[in-house]
Amino acid sequence: MAMSERFEGMTAIITGGASGIGLAVARRVVAEGGRVALWDVDPARLKAATAELGEKSVAERVDVVDPADVERAAKASNAAMGQIDALVCSAGVAGQNALVIDYPIAEWKRVFDINVNGLFYCNRFVASLMKARGYGRIVNVASIAGKEGNPTASAYSASKAAVIGLTKSLGKELAKDGVSVNAVTPATIETPILEQVSPAHIAYMRSKIPMERFGTVDEAASLICWLASRECSFSTGAVFDLSGGRATY
Template identity: 60%
Template structure:
């Protein structure tokens, strides 16, 4: 495999499991230095150890903007630069109707999926602008386009990720920094433990390929978006939904 990321440095949030872990692993395999950001200290250490290479594991709550800024400075100090940011950290929240949805759960989903992602984009963008190069990939969801019933907070938060991506992509369009999002259909990861079986069955029923996506398929798309090859797409949304997406 061509070492597309030789000499590059990346941050992957939610990098201790799921799509984030597979993306961090592949970036490292292709030559990048990678900082894995995730909430659980033990899982971060395990992930960094398993991936190997020059991988830095950082236990961080991305809903704390000061912690995000400190971790960004740490990555710059360690690697000398940040070329790639992949924002994969997220939560689903409970599966309930909008009128039954607890206010505290709504706030928590937005704190992680929107505010935390915003803090990460905000912290890294000025550094990339200064270097006149960067790749930001935000993980949204097909739910952000279509709205899944009984997942109002998750759907609304992922719609916000799409809009933020488009806004920031336009702001950085002449700087050498691209900002794109992917919108996966359901991928069988640890996040499934946050969902009801009824909701999992609903998501599968909507996918024409009649299967869930894999973390490897998502990481392949993310890594292309994070590469120099992806130079004329920004503020864009790339579907990876097994045929579910209609626009």
């Protein structure tokens, strides 16, 4: 199958789909013949993204920290598109930069509620639909921070480590059901999430990358779209690095 037709007749739910990595993935899925349901909490960004992508996209304003809202959106997207072939979970927050001994407890809970609990709800409800159908691809966006642990970013690092653990567990659970579950662990990617991070922490993250640059959303989309496609047929519960040489294991 030609690359331009890779997602012909296929559908994908993309969380955080109205900006950053999520939007880059959506653009590529649509360009390769698929349809997308964009899940995002920002109505303005959703409106702009669906206007750009046209009739091959539908928008769902979803608050991933609300399990009832996630369940509703999963059913709505399934009904609107007729099936769900892929789920890409790219919604997330960076959280504040602070030492563990100073880390605000409310902020710790907020980061985990979005990055871990929200992703769990999305995986849980969509995986159920995929298992019943006997086919699916789930791609969870974690981070190299989940492997290494970045100083002054404990909540983010710990939450992304949890995403890796969840991915490995779910991948094993669905290994015989036609549903693959994999994670990507990017180093820093040039996305709006950097607006949440201090300049000092941005400089630290760049210094850790041997290529001496951040990744692009298109580079992330390239890997994610392979994992979300039929071509990824013998990898599950796995973690794929995208780190400009930073990853050491």
